[in-house]
Amino acid sequence: MQVGTLKPSLTKTLERRYRAIELPEGEDRETFLAEHGGDVTAVVTSGRFGVQADLMDRLPKLGAVVNFGVGFDTTDVEAAQARNIVVSNTPDVLTDCVADTAVALLLDVMRGFSAADRFVRAGRWPSEGNPPLTRQASNRRVGILGLGRIGGAIAHRLVGFNCTISYHNRREVAASPYTYYADLAEMAREVDVLVIAAAGGAGTSGLVTRDVLAALGPKGYLVNIARGSVVDEDALVELLLAGQLAGAGLDVFAHEPKVPQALLELDNVVLLPHVGSGTVETRAAMEELTLANLDNFLHSGTVLNPVY
Numbered sequence: 498m499q500v501g502t503l504k505p506s507l508t509k510t511l512e513r514r515y516r517a518i519e520l521p522e523g524e525d526r527e528t529f530l531a532e533h534g535g536d537v538t539a540v541v542t543s544g545r546f547g548v549q550a551d552l553m554d555r556l557p558k559l560g561a562v563v564n565f566g567v568g569f570d571t572t573d574v575e576a577a578q579a580r581n582i583v584v585s586n587t588p589d590v591l592t593d594c595v596a597d598t599a600v601a602l603l604l605d606v607m608r609g610f611s612a613a614d615r616f617v618r619a620g621r622w623p624s625e626g627n628p629p630l631t632r633q634a635s636n637r638r639v640g641i642l643g644l645g646r647i648g649g650a651i652a653h654r655l656v657g658f659n660c661t662i663s664y665h666n667r668r669e670v671a672a673s674p675y676t677y678y679a680d681l682a683e684m685a686r687e688v689d690v691l692v693i694a695a696a697g698g699a700g701t702s703g704l705v706t707r708d709v710l711a712a713l714g715p716k717g718y719l720v721n722i723a724r725g726s727v728v729d730e731d732a733l734v735e736l737l738l739a740g741q742l743a744g745a746g747l748d749v750f751a752h753e754p755k756v757p758q759a760l761l762e763l764d765n766v767v768l769l770p771h772v773g774s775g776t777v778e779t780r781a782a783m784e785e786l787t788l789a790n791l792d793n794f795l796h797s798g799t800v801l802n803p804v805y
């Protein structure tokens with residue numbers, strides 16, 4: 498069964514090869530579950546939708562939740578584990594593109610490229626001359642929240658920009674060449690840019706508090722390519738409006754696709770519609786890995802990329 502909208506080619510393959518059916522929204526859902534819920538052995542979904550415990554309860558034969566995407570915070574993994582349901586994701590294949598997006602956001606927000614593009618398009622160059630000066634992105638101190646696969650790839654790229662890298666994780670990463678901070682606010686105080694690359698979900702919800710943002714300070718920038726839930730978004734908006742943060746580059750938001758209205762008015766923020774992994778190459782690789790996980794489950798009862 499498919500839960501939520503997926504890449505059209507994936508939906509087509511699921512229908513043709515696996516005779517998958519799509520869970521409808523709204524009133525038809527109940528009738529659909531009453532009719533088909535007992536037959537479903539695997540669900541394919543994405544981080545935008547996921548499978549919660551109440552849906553698992555309606556699918557007594559469910560053995561796998563196969564997630565298109567690396568983040569699985571919308572699926573209740575504890576409930577899955579308790580029911581012996583395996584959950585898979587698509588790690589590695591999207592690491593490069595998401596890391597590229599983080600670096601692009603960092604460069605864009607510090608150098609004001611998107612704002613400069615708007616300036617040119619609005620015909621302001623001939624009448625106003627050069628736009629205001631921006632900030633150098635190379636040679637900066639960058640703190641990464643979440644030095645996992647994606648965080649590591651971001652760090653690796655930024656070393657090429659001669660940046661000094663530090664990170665905050667729950668635990669220090671053995672043999673990492675970067676400086677570890679056990680305290681996130683302390684790291685925020687010491688860096689020019691805080692890049693969020695942590696997994697979403699209950700464990701990281703609200704980790705970037707108002708205090709952490711205040712510690713980053715009026716010269717500090719925030720970049721988020723992870724999940725909006727990691728940041729206190731109200732505090733972020735307030736501090737940006739008050740000039741208590743220099744800027745933010747955001748690919749993710751707390752209530753996607755809603756973006757706080759106040760941010761639309763600001764030139765020192767770059768706003769992307771969750772496109773981190775959104776290239777032809779990466780999405781094709783994610784699709785392939787999703788199908789490989791599904792195939793593996795259907796043939797052997799296990800998945801290639803279990804999340805627990």
Ligand code: 8YV
Pocket residue numbers: 543544545565566567568569591771773774
């Ligand atoms: C989305 C992502 O999954 O992998 C993730 O965790 O956030 C993205 O790659 C993708 O947009 C599909 O929803």
